[in-house]
Amino acid sequence: MAAAGSAPPQGPSPALSPSAEPDGRRWLALFFICLAQLMVVLDVTIVNIALPSAQRDLGFSDGDRQWVVTAYTLAFGSLLLLGGRIADYTGRRRAFAIGAVGFAGASALGGAAGSFELLLAARALQGVFGALLAPAALSLISTSFTETRERARAFGFFGGISAGGGAIGLLLGGWLTDAFDWRWCMYVNVLIAVAALAGTGLMRESRPAERPRLDIPGALLVTVGLVAVVYGLSEAESEGWTSGTVLTPLLAGVLLLVVFLLVERRSAHPLLPLRVILDRTRGSAYLAVGFALVGMLGTLFFLTYHVQLIMGYSPVKAGLAFLPLTLAVGVSAGGIATRLLPRVAPRALMVPGLLIVAGGLGWLSTLRPDTSYAAGPLTGMLIIGTGMGLTMAPAMNYATHGVLPADAGVASGTVNTAQQVGGSIATALLNTLATNATEDHLAALGPRAAGDPTLVDEGLVEGYTTAFAWASGILVAAALIVGVLMNTPRPRRRPDAERLAGEGDGRDERGPSLPAHLG
Numbered sequence: 001m002a003a004a005g006s007a008p009p010q011g012p013s014p015a016l017s018p019s020a021e022p023d024g025r026r027w028l029a030l031f032f033i034c035l036a037q038l039m040v041v042l043d044v045t046i047v048n049i050a051l052p053s054a055q056r057d058l059g060f061s062d063g064d065r066q067w068v069v070t071a072y073t074l075a076f077g078s079l080l081l082l083g084g085r086i087a088d089y090t091g092r093r094r095a096f097a098i099g100a101v102g103f104a105g106a107s108a109l110g111g112a113a114g115s116f117e118l119l120l121a122a123r124a125l126q127g128v129f130g131a132l133l134a135p136a137a138l139s140l141i142s143t144s145f146t147e148t149r150e151r152a153r154a155f156g157f158f159g160g161i162s163a164g165g166g167a168i169g170l171l172l173g174g175w176l177t178d179a180f181d182w183r184w185c186m187y188v189n190v191l192i193a194v195a196a197l198a199g200t201g202l203m204r205e206s207r208p209a210e211r212p213r214l215d216i217p218g219a220l221l222v223t224v225g226l227v228a229v230v231y232g233l234s235e236a237e238s239e240g241w242t243s244g245t246v247l248t249p250l251l252a253g254v255l256l257l258v259v260f261l262l263v264e265r266r267s268a269h270p271l272l273p274l275r276v277i278l279d280r281t282r283g284s285a286y287l288a289v290g291f292a293l294v295g296m297l298g299t300l301f302f303l304t305y306h307v308q309l310i311m312g313y314s315p316v317k318a319g320l321a322f323l324p325l326t327l328a329v330g331v332s333a334g335g336i337a338t339r340l341l342p343r344v345a346p347r348a349l350m351v352p353g354l355l356i357v358a359g360g361l362g363w364l365s366t367l368r369p370d371t372s373y374a375a376g377p378l379t380g381m382l383i384i385g386t387g388m389g390l391t392m393a394p395a396m397n398y399a400t401h402g403v404l405p406a407d408a409g410v411a412s413g414t415v416n417t418a419q420q421v422g423g424s425i426a427t428a429l430l431n432t433l434a435t436n437a438t439e440d441h442l443a444a445l446g447p448r449a450a451g452d453p454t455l456v457d458e459g460l461v462e463g464y465t466t467a468f469a470w471a472s473g474i475l476v477a478a479a480l481i482v483g484v485l486m487n488t489p490r491p492r493r494r495p496d497a498e499r500l501a502g503e504g505d506g507r508d509e510r511g512p513s514l515p516a517h518l519g
Contacts, residue, residue, distance in 0.1 A: 032199025041165030049173030075127025084413020099133025156338030171319030228253030290422030291478030332389025356387030438463035
């Protein structure tokens with residue numbers, strides 16, 4: 001049903017009508033879209049592997065090292081909403097192409113960087129263009145696949161890439177650093193971007209019939225607010241949660257975001273229409289994505305340290321050790337979730353998925369320094385990967401559930417923002433908990449711990465397992481919240497004849513020619 005006061009339904013514009021291209025053309029386009037998403041996701045972890053080598057080469061300090069990561073997260077996390085709206089404004093395929101070209105150029109600049117300052121500038125530029133590319137990619141899928149089963153399959157693949165790409169980054173980064181040079185951890189993005197750009201001709205341009213106006217006050221408020229929040233969270237590990245360096249930007253950022261919501265409520269052309277986030281289905285999907293990243297980043301971050309520092313794995317072997325996590329996500333998202341999505345309510349997948357991730361994190365909380373790979377990390381990763389696939393596939397699907405055609409880009413930007421903020425909170429909070437647990441454990445052992453590597457390892461593992469236990473509890477709470485909030489029923493498939501007959505007038509407030517469960 002159309003929103004009160006909206007114009008009567010009209011036929012969809014050609015750019016937004018259900019695809020008239022051959023079926024294989026759309027699915028091939030999906031491959032290139034997922035390739036671009038993989039580039040954005042793996043860039044976070046692949047750079048972490050390259051940091052030690054880059055530090056030796058460029059000569060920057062340990063204190064400056066975090067800025068190689070922070071420069072990217074500040075730009076990326078703060079500009080995602082604006083990037084999504086720009087994609088709505090310019091057209092999603094065009095935004096996708098601009099984002100991919102810009103990301104490739106920034107990566108080439110970073111690979112060729114001869115100074116720390118140039119590397120930081122390149123990382124910030126990667127974040128800027130990534131904030132345009134990521135929501136454009138998601139909205140292209142949302143507007144290209146509208147039939148229930150097709151949409152489930154498409155978002156199953158996309159959700160699997162979003163959840164498992166970080167582990168691929170660890171594997172690829174370890175191999176590139178060992179076999180070539182840290183600079184290839186940046187140059188590889190150029191190759192991926194060129195491959196993704198080769199598929200833009202297969203993508204159908206997606207642009208609303210009426211071009212949305214840019215909300216400049218809203219854009220400034222949300223960008224500065226998110227910069228402040230992400231910066232405060234990034235400083236929490238080194239400065240402590242009670243430090244003015246952390247509290248001042250956090251409080252200022254939250255205040256700016258509150259003002260942003262008030263401005264959007266009254267704006268005639270808001271950057272983020274509140275209907276996008278206040279819908280229970282979409283809002284629950286955003287929460288699920290944000291909370292799921294707590295589990296995934298906790299796994300990648302602390303297990304990376306565990307397998308290298310405690311188990312003595314090389315970067316390449318550590319990357320290979322994470323391969324089962326990626327495979328588990330792929331099988332769960334692409335083989336299980338995509339088959340069940342058209343048949344069950346989304347929370348019937350997302351709630352069990354979050355609980356399974358919590359169970360895997362609980363398993364990892366039992367790690368000890370002498371735990372074998374198979375009994376500890378491998379088992380935990382297989383459990384977590386299965387839960388992540390069940391969570392991310394429906395969450396990505398329903399994150400753009402029923403949005404107006406003009407809002408597809410900003411809705412996609414919102415789910416990416418949820419990922420970024422969830423990841424930043426996870427890194428800051430879990431790092432603090434792990435550090436405190438390690439320090440307390442070593443302090444309890446006294447001076448003898450300083451000269452005993454075995455006791456030091458015990459202290460480190462105590463920190464890791466504490467973080468896993470807290471992350472597990474957070475995921476249990478998330479499952480309860482999503483279970484209560486998301487009341488979306490299972491999809492109802494219309495008969496083909498009725499669906500085809502309705503495609504000409506399906507452009508209501510919930511999107512172009514959507515399946516019955518979205519209308």
